[in-house]
Amino acid sequence: xxxxxxxxxxxxxxxxxxxxxxxxxxxxxxxxxxxxxxxxxxxxxxxxxxxxxxxxxxxxxxxxxxxxxxxxxxxxxxxxxxxxxxxxxxxxxxxxxxxxxxxxxxxxxxxxxxxxxxxxxxxxxxxxxxxxxxxxxxxxxxxxxxxxxxxxxxxxxxxxxxxxxxxxxxxxxxxxxxxxxxxxxxxxxxxxxxxxxxxxxxxxxxxxxxxxxxxxxxxxxxxxxxxxxxxxxxxxxxxxxxxxxxxxxxxxxxxxxxxxxxxxxxxxxxxxxxxxxxxxxxxxxxxxxxxxxxxxxxxxxxxxxxxxxxxxxxxxxxxxxxxxxxxxxxxxxxxxxxxxxxxxxxxxxxxxxxxxxxxxxxxxxxxxxxxxxxxxxxxxxxxxxxxxxxxxxxxxxxxxxxxxxxxxxxxxxxxxxxxxxxxxxxxxxxxxxxxxxxxxxxxxxxxxxxxxxxxxxxxxxxxxxxxxxxxxxxxxxxxxxxxxxxxxxxxxxxxxxxxxxxxxxxxxxxxx
Amino acid sequence: xxxxxxxxxxxxxxxxxxxxxxxxxxxxxxxxxxxxxxxxxxxxxxxxxxxxxxxxxxxxxxxxxxxxxxxxxxxxxxxxxxxxxxxxxxxxxxxxxxxxxxxxxxxxxxxxxxxxxxxxxxxxxxxxxxxxxxxxxxxxxxxxxxxxxxxxxxxxxxxxxxxxxxxxxxxxxxxxxxxxxxxxxxxxxxxxxxxxxxxxxxxxxxxxxxxxxxxxxxxxxxxxxxxxxxxxxxxxxxxxxxxxxxxxxxxxxxxxxxxxxxxxxxxxxxxxxxxxxxxxxxxxxxxxxxxxxxxxxxxxxxxxxxxxxxxxx
Numbered sequence: 038x039x040x041x042x043x044x045x046x047x048x049x050x051x052x053x054x055x056x057x058x059x060x061x062x063x064x065x066x067x068x069x070x071x072x073x074x075x076x077x078x079x080x081x082x083x084x085x086x087x088x089x090x091x092x093x094x095x096x097x098x099x100x101x102x103x104x105x106x107x108x109x110x111x112x113x114x115x116x117x118x119x120x121x122x123x124x125x126x127x128x129x130x131x132x133x134x135x136x137x138x139x140x141x142x143x144x145x146x147x148x149x150x151x152x153x154x155x156x157x158x159x160x161x162x163x164x165x166x167x168x169x170x171x172x173x174x175x176x177x178x179x180x181x182x183x184x185x186x187x188x189x190x191x192x193x194x195x196x197x198x199x200x201x202x203x204x205x206x207x208x209x210x211x212x213x214x215x216x217x218x219x220x221x222x223x224x225x226x227x228x229x230x231x232x233x234x235x236x237x238x239x240x241x242x243x244x245x246x247x248x249x250x251x252x253x254x255x256x257x258x259x260x261x262x263x264x265x266x267x268x269x270x271x272x273x274x275x276x277x278x279x280x281x282x283x284x285x286x287x288x289x290x291x292x293x294x295x296x297x298x299x300x301x302x303x304x305x306x307x308x309x310x311x312x313x314x315x316x317x318x319x320x321x322x323x324x325x326x327x328x329x330x331x332x333x334x335x336x337x338x339x340x341x342x343x344x345x346x347x348x349x350x351x352x353x354x355x356x357x358x359x360x361x362x363x364x365x366x367x368x369x370x371x372x373x374x375x376x377x378x379x380x381x382x383x384x385x386x387x388x389x390x391x392x393x394x395x396x397x398x399x400x401x402x403x404x405x406x407x408x409x410x411x412x413x414x415x416x417x418x419x420x421x422x423x424x425x426x427x428x429x430x431x432x433x434x435x436x437x438x439x440x441x442x443x444x445x446x447x448x449x450x451x452x453x454x455x456x457x458x459x460x461x462x463x464x465x466x467x468x469x470x471x472x473x474x475x476x477x478x479x480x481x482x483x484x485x486x487x488x489x490x491x492x493x494x495x496x497x498x499x500x501x502x503x504x505x506x507x508x509x510x511x512x513x514x515x516x517x518x519x520x521x522x523x524x525x526x527x528x529x530x531x532x533x534x535x536x537x538x539x540x541x542x543x544x545x546x547x548x549x
Numbered sequence: 550x551x552x553x554x555x556x557x558x559x560x561x562x563x564x565x566x567x568x569x570x571x572x573x574x575x576x577x578x579x580x581x582x583x584x585x586x587x588x589x590x591x592x593x594x595x596x597x598x599x600x601x602x603x604x605x606x607x608x609x610x611x612x613x614x615x616x617x618x619x620x621x622x623x624x625x626x627x628x629x630x631x632x633x634x635x636x637x638x639x640x641x642x643x644x645x646x647x648x649x650x651x652x653x654x655x656x657x658x659x660x661x662x663x664x665x666x667x668x669x670x671x672x673x674x675x676x677x678x679x680x681x682x683x684x685x686x687x688x689x690x691x692x693x694x695x696x697x698x699x700x701x702x703x704x705x706x707x708x709x710x711x712x713x714x715x716x717x718x719x720x721x722x723x724x725x726x727x728x729x730x731x732x733x734x735x736x737x738x739x740x741x742x743x744x745x746x747x748x749x750x751x752x753x754x755x756x757x758x759x760x761x762x763x764x765x766x767x768x769x770x771x772x773x774x775x776x777x778x779x780x781x782x783x784x785x786x787x788x789x790x791x792x793x794x795x796x797x798x799x800x801x802x803x804x805x806x807x808x809x810x811x812x813x814x815x816x817x818x819x820x821x822x823x824x825x826x827x828x829x830x831x832x833x834x835x836x837x838x839x840x841x842x843x844x845x846x847x848x849x850x851x852x853x854x855x856x857x858x859x860x861x862x
Contacts, residue, residue, distance in 0.1 A: 059738055062753045141751065148747040155609075155798030174797070334610035334650030383654065388694060395696070395742030402747055402799050412745065412753070459652045466654035468699075518654075 064141055065415050069133055069225035072424035079426045080204025082547040084197035085351070085433065086294045090204035093290045095283045098211050098233040109277035110218050117221065120272055127269040133225040135237050135266060136195055136428045137415050139244035142262060143191055144404040144411060146252045150179035151402055153473070160335040164308060170253045177252065181480055182345045182443050185407035186304060187251040189351065189440040190295045191244050192432035198239040198291040199426045202284060206231040215274045224273040228424065235276040236425045238284025239291070241266040246292035250299070302349040307342040314339040321454030327367055328454045329475035340474040346448030351437035352538040359445040359535045361527045364455050364477040375521045379458050383466060383518050390516040391468065397481060397513035398469050406481045406510065407439045410488035413503070417496050430548060435491045438539035442487030442532045443480065449531070450475040458518060469517025478528035479520045482511035486532025487539075494540045507532070580669050580683070581627035584858040589637075591621040591829070593848030600701070600801075600842045603794035613649035615701050615842070618642045621850075623663075626857070635665040638692055643702040653702060660704040661689040665712070678721040685714040685732075698741035698757070700801035701842065707739030707803060708759040724772035734762040739803045748793050748804045757803045760789035770815075781815040783833070795840050809838035817852070825854040 080090045087093070099105040120128075131138055154174035156162055163174060170176035177183055211233035215223040230236075245263035249256050267285070270276050276284075309317075322328040331337045346356060353359055365371040382390060399406045414435055418428045455477035459465050472480075489507035493500035511529045514520035543549070581587065598614040599606055623637030644655030665687035673680045690709040691697075697707025713733045720726035736759040746752050770781035792806030813833025820826045829852060834845040 059756055059758075061756055061758060063751055064753070145747075145751045148745070148751060152796055152799055332650065332652065334613075334648065386654075391696065392742050395698070396744070398743060399745075402796060403743070404745055404751075409745070466652055468654050471652060 064130075065137060065419065067132070067137075067419045070419070070422045071226055072228045072230075073422040074424060074427065075228060075230050076203065076424060076426055076548070077207050078547070080200060080202075080207055082200050082203075082430075083545070084200045085193045085437070086197050086291065086298060090197075090200035090202075093198075093201045093287050095205055095234060095286055098209050098279060098283070101211065101217055106277065106279075109279060110214055110221075113214055113271060113274070113277050114218070114220060117272055117274060124268065124272050127265050128224045128273050131237070131266050131269040133228070133237070133273070133275070134418070134423075134425050134428055135240045136192075136244075136425060136432060137418065138266075139191065139195070139240060139248075140188075140411055140415060140432060142244070142259075143188055143248060144408045146248065146255055147179045147184040147187065147408055148402060148404045150175065150177055150252060151184065151405060153178060153180070153401055156335050162335075162337055167253070167305075175254060179252075179405070180341055181405040181407060181484065182307070182342050182348075182447060183251075183304075184405040185436060185440045185443050185484065186299075186302075186348075187248070188407055188411060188432070189436035190251070190299050191247040192429065192436045193351075194243040194247050194288075194291050194295040195240050195429040196426075196433035197294070198243045198287050199236055199429045201287050201291065202234050202236045202239045203426055205234055205283070206236075209233050211280070213275050214277050221274045223275055225275065230424070232276050232280045234283030234287055235270050235280040236284065237270045237276070238267060238281045239288040240425070240429070241270075242285045242288025243292040243295070244288075246289065247295060250296050298349075303344070303347050307345040307348060309339065309343040311338050314343045317343055317451050318454055321452070325363065325366075325453065327456055329456050330460055331473055332457070332459050332471065333473065337473050340451070341472065342447060342474075343451045346444055346451055348444050350441045350444050352542050353441050353445065353535060354538075356445055356448045359441075359448075359531060360452065361449055361478055361531050364453055364521070364523055364527075367456075367461065371523070372521075375523065376458075376462055378522060379462065379465070379515070379518060382516055383468075386468060393509055393513045394469055394517040397485075397510040398517065399481070400470055406484045407436065407443075407488070409510075410435060410439065410485065410492070413488075413506075414492060417492065417499060421496060427548070430543075430546075431491075431495050434495070434539050434543045435488055438487040438491045438536040439484050441539060442483040442535045445531060445535045446478055446480050446483035446528065447474075449478050450480075453477045455521075455524075458521065465518065467518030469514070469519050471519045476520060477524050478531055479511060479514045479524040480528075481514050482507075482520075482525045482528025483532040483535070485510035486529040487536040488532075490533055490536030491539060491543075494543060580631065580667070581625060581633050581854075582630045583627050584856055585627040585854065586857040587625045587852060587854045589621070589623045589625070589829075589850055589852050591623070591848055591850035592619070593621075593831075593846050594618050595844045595846035597835075597842040597844040601795075601838045601840055602797065604839050606843065609798070611649065611651035612645050612653070612701055614646035616644055616646065617844070617846075619660075631669045633667045635667070635687075636663065638662045641704045643704065645702075656695060656699060656702045656704055658693045658695050658704060660691065660693070660695065661710075662692045663687060663689040676722075678719060680719050681717070683716045683718075685712070685716065687712040687714070696742060697739040697803045698743070698746075700803075706736065706759050708757075709737040711735040724776070726768075726770050726772075728766075728768040728770070730764075730766040730768075732764045732766075734764065736761055741803075746802065746804075747796075748802075758791075759803045760792035760806060762787055762789045762807070764788075777819050777821055779815075779817040783813045783815060785809075785811045785813075785833075787811075792840070801840060805840040807839065807841045809835050809841045811835045827852040827854075 165174045165176040165178045167176050210231045213232040215221040241263050245259045249259050318328040399409050454475045457471050457476045459471050485507040489503040492503045511525035515522050515525050595617040599608050619639045619641045621639040626634045628634050639660050641660050642657035667685045669683045671682040695704040697703045716730040718728040738756040739759050741755045764787040766785050768783045772779050788808045789806045795801045811833050815831040817829040829850040832847045835843050
């Protein structure tokens with residue numbers, strides 16, 4: 038063989054080696070597991086939106102010896118016998134802890150809709166309009182305050198719904214179909230939790246209803262997800278149709294309660310008109326001698342949700358209880374020292390700082406910082422083998438604390454109206470995008486610290502880890518060039534403070 | 550005489566590989582003989598103030614006019630008369646014009662190391678002209694840890710790339726030539742510094758699948774002034790084989806489906822008094838596209854040809 042052929046052979050071999058394809062994960066993979074507890078008293082836990090789990094009333098189930106139930110068993114066996122490949126895939130996908138999947142669906146929609154409206158040709162901006170969701174721009178703009186609110190309502194509805202479901206499960210103790218008939222195989226690990234009503238059906242219906250209200254353009258997509266989920270519950274062998282129907286009823290009622298709260302929580306006024314926004318800036322200027330000014334071209338006339346600080350909180354009685362101390366004056370040594378720190382970081386972007394700035398950026402087009410903490414939570418839920426009720430509880434307290442954190446943070450942002458680094462440092466450049474709202478305190482810092490506190494409460498083994506993450510997330514904004522160090526440090530303290538109110542509620546809900 | 554002059558042009562063939570999205574893409578049918586080498590130092594400056602978001606051509610004052618300057622040193626070596634080897638690595642600097650609404654820092658650094666082999670399969674000489682067919686295999690991969698997920702300032706796509714290119718040319722005795730080339734570009738994965746991104750759905754990984762692409766090129770050129778100057782008109786069409794669109798008013802990302810049509814001019818002059826020295830100048834502009842910049846690029850370069858081994862007989 039001529040030398041050239043050797044060269045080509047070696048080259049082609051190298052290329053083949055390099056050409057291998059990767060499998061890129063689009064969801065959390067986990068196997069069905071034995072729950073760390075079944076929480077037979079879960080029906081007595083204190084829900085968020087109602088007095089107790091039995092506030093929603095469902096009919097007593099038919100006895101397992103009744104002809105009605107036997108007919109359901111027979112129908113179920115027939116349905117399982119006719120399962121398609123797609124059905125099997127759906128059963129595997131949804132699992133017996135479906136709060137994880139609905140959380141992923143929520144994060145996906147957040148990322149899909151987390152797009153800031155651009156300017157019109159004449160330099161004006163059009164805001165997303167819930168009365169004309171198609172836009173353009175499409176409704177909603179799923180920015181972090183919007184995202185955490187959507188997650189909070191979905192998670193709270195799931196939690197309350199499952200408390201109700203648990204109440205009836207252990208009131209009626211109707212065993213699952215695969216315990217009744219040995220011809221039926223259960224698709225998941227048997228946790229011997231009674232099947233009436235189906236907890237998965239509560240999750241499916243409540244999640245779909247909340248997310249449809251939050252993402253109206255996705256109604257069709259969400260209805261298809263719900264239908265697939267409900268069908269997978271039946272085909273799993275874990276539930277007969279009446280188990281599922283009872284769960285659907287609870288899901289429907291609890292979501293109605295959640296959406297009633299959402300309709301009046303003040304969110305619809307959060308994106309204040311320009312006159313209100315200007316008056317907030319003027320008030321800060323009169324009080325402190327500074328005001329934040331949007332630096333975009335064309336300039337945005339109003340910051341993001343100036344009145345989000347007035348939205349009804351979950352567990353903090355009054356937002357001002359959690360308002361931080363004022364930030365430093367723009368001529369103070371503390372401020373001037375921060376200018377030097379930021380310039381130094383901008384001039385010396387190390388690999389580590391860049392990595393941290395990007396890892397925690399969770400900016401436009403992503404699932405936002407609250408979404409990132411939900412993602413961590415899913416991994417802990419699987420790691421610690423939580424049952425559906427405890428999973429929903431974890432998401433509920435996590436997202437309530439983060440939403441309260443966001444409200445507290447926005448109160449500080451628009452009360453203090455503090456400028457961003459690009460506004461006050463001449464010629465300053467950043468490696469992260471500067472958001473359209475005042476600097477003090479950092480939203481990432483507050484969201485992350487609040488989330489970490491709740492996770493540390495629920496998963497004490499992970500306390501040091503998650504609190505370390507929250508501090509890194511806070512600093513990431515300074516490394517990105519878009520926040521002052523005091524925005525981050527005081528924001529972290531603020532998040533910790535806000536979370537204590539939620540943890541106080543969790544501590545007496547009956548679960549611990 | 551003219552043969553020696555031609556040799557350095559061969560270097561420009563592989564510029565297409567480093568160019569990725571925004572630089573020039575000439576390709577060539579010229580081979581260096583064994584023991585010959587050529588050095589190229591190229592400088593080019595590109596800028597754009599419009600880009601295609603999907604198929605919508607738009608401006609964006611957040612980034613204003615994006616400038617992209619590159620310096621590309623490259624070496625070509627004749628291993629055999631029929632086999633040439635190329636290696637090069639561009640240094641790139643990007644930034645926005647002032648004022649801009651985003652206040653983003655630009656980026657700079659070495660981008661990807663490129664190596665390529667070109668093999669001449671057919672070289673048929675008749676009294677009317679010469680017909681040649683060549684094949685190029687190239688490989689490029691990032692040499693620094695530049696962040697590909699930092700559009701539009703990122704230095705490159707951040708993924709390894711394999712290019713398989715076939716080139717056919719007919720050159721008449723008059724100096725006129727026509728050339729066509731087609732390439733398949735296999736791209737690997739680029740690594741972002743985040744754990745999640747959206748690509749028509751959620752991806753829970755820092756790895757982004759950079760779409761493969763096909764390119765076609767058409768060139769008409771001729772030699773003038775006793776073969777001391779070569780002029781070319783060129784066209785490049787490039788199309789990703791998969792990928793997503795840039796979302797409204799959102800940043801581009803390496804997963805995007807990129808298409809473009811680009812036209813350009815190139816002139817290469819060989820000094821008669823300084824043996825082996827040449828200068829090249831070119832300009833090209835993207836005239837149509839999808840998820841890409843409407844960028845105009847102008848470049849100049851110096852080429853120097855020499856024998857790296859004395860002929861033995």
